[in-house]
Amino acid sequence: MLRCGPGATSRGDVVLVRQARMLTARVVVSTRPWRTATLLGAEERSGGEVLGRVVALRRGRWRVPLPRPFRPALWVAQRTLATAWARPETRLVYRGVRDFFFSGWSKPLRRHLVGPLAVRLLRAEDQDALLLFASERLVVSASFLRRQLRERWGLEDSERRGAAAGALDAKGRLHGFAWVDSYRQEGLPLEGVWVRSLVVAPQARRMGVATQLLACLLMEAHRQGEPSVQADVDEDNAASLRTFERVGFRRSSDALTRRTNEAWDAAGRSKRLVVLERDSGR
């Protein structure tokens, strides 16, 4: 990223914007007034602090430069995608195609490609695997994960606070991840421990990996004396809601749901969340 303010950007530039606690990459869609949008057009906004212009995208080992002459092409692509994505039929077709590829028929092939997975608590020596997975699939900063693993999750049983669980293949690569910890670790004023960042790589979905990750974290929360575990899920994330409900999570009280949404609103997030909870030891 190249540090600069909105004045030094043009239509089609990708900028990094900080809104309260949220960092997002957004496309500049107009300069007068100055407005940005996500690639698929969601939440056109003018607010937020611009940290700079994105000059390259990195995903794992791959680095894709974003040269400035591509601005007009990126702006046209953003407008086209946003128009298409605004139509419910496009989203329906996209979800249908995605679910088709990652559903039952492809499971034996995917199982063969991924190989056996071991679901267990992560330790300090799993740091590299975790950071690689995070760079590809999570929006959580590497420094936060490194610190949590070193100072809390990766410690011996007697000292461990919170925990991270991963699904590892024979080569030690992560295909699924989640952690449980106090929200206060992330600066949110919410009590208790919460499941965070539950993500399974597409090739390993619908194989029970998320279910095993949750079981592993619930067991550890119980061992640490936490009576219950909470989770918050985007209200339109049907796959995640089903996953939590299938392992016994139930909707929390309206009061906790309201408090959680208010805490996230104050942190700059606008999507509605459903709050779920479960006893840790059933």
Ligand SMILES: CC(C)(COP(=O)(O)OP(=O)(O)OC[C@H]1O[C@@H](n2cnc3c(N)ncnc32)[C@H](O)[C@@H]1OP(=O)(O)O)[C@@H](O)C(=O)NCCC(=O)NCCS
């Ligand atoms: C949500 C997610 C973690 C589920 O992971 P998973 O390993 O595929 O889940 P499981 O295989 O354990 O599925 C458990 C149950 O949840 C339900 N479920 C999971 N994915 C589903 C989907 N796409 N559609 C409908 N139901 C789904 C099913 O009932 C499933 O059991 P079944 O396969 O026996 O029918 C995964 O889809 C994911 O990583 N999504 C993107 C990231 C995300 O949204 N994370 C949640 C943030 S709160």
